[in-house]
Amino acid sequence: MSYNSSDFESGKCPHCGSSDVSKEHNLMNLAVAHGAGYFFDFPFDSSYECNKCGASNSDDCFIATAVYGDRNAPQVKTLRQYRDDVLMQSAPGRAFVKFYYSGVGRKAAGFIREKIPDAIPVIRTGLDWLIERYTSESQD
Numbered sequence: 001m002s003y004n005s006s007d008f009e010s011g012k013c014p015h016c017g018s019s020d021v022s023k024e025h026n027l028m029n030l031a032v033a034h035g036a037g038y039f040f041d042f043p044f045d046s047s048y049e050c051n052k053c054g055a056s057n058s059d060d061c062f063i064a065t066a067v068y069g070d071r072n073a074p075q076v077k078t079l080r081q082y083r084d085d086v087l088m089q090s091a092p093g094r095a096f097v098k099f100y101y102s103g104v105g106r107k108a109a110g111f112i113r114e115k116i117p118d119a120i121p122v123i124r125t126g127l128d129w130l131i132e133r134y135t136s137e138s139q140d
C-alpha cells in the first residue's frame with residue numbers, strides 16, 4: 001500500500017483511520033535542505049508512518065517513476081519487488097533504502113526530471129540492466 005503525504009495531512013492514517021501517526025523530520029532531509037538543498041528547489045516532503053498498521057507515504061520508487069514515466073510501469077513494479085526481496089534482506093540494503101526514502105530519492109528524481117532530462121535514457125539503461133539481471137536470477 002502506498003499513500004501520498006497529502007493523505008496523511010488530516011493527521012489520520014488513510015489505511016486504518018488511526019491517529020497514531022508519526023511524522024518524521026528526517027536528519028538527512030535537513031542536511032540536504034541546509035547543504036545542497038537550494039540547488040534542487042523542491043519542497044521537502046515529510047515522511048509519515050502509521051504506528052498501528054505501518055502504512056506510510058514512502059512506498060514509491062521515485063527515480064524509477066521519473067525514468068519510466070509511470071509509477072505502475074512493469075519495470076517500476078519489478079524494482080519495488082527488488083527492493084523488498086533483495087535490498088531489504090541485508091543490513092546495507094536496508095540502510096540504503098532508508099537513506100533513499102528519507103527524501104533523497106524524491107529530490108533526485110525531481111532534479112533529474114527538471115534539470116538533466118538527458119540523463120534519463122542513461123539511467124534507464126542501468127535500471128533495465130538491473131531488472132534483467134534480477135528477473136533472470138529469480139527465474140532460475
Ligand SMILES: [Zn+2]
Nearest residue numbers: 013016050053
Ligand atoms: Zn494505519
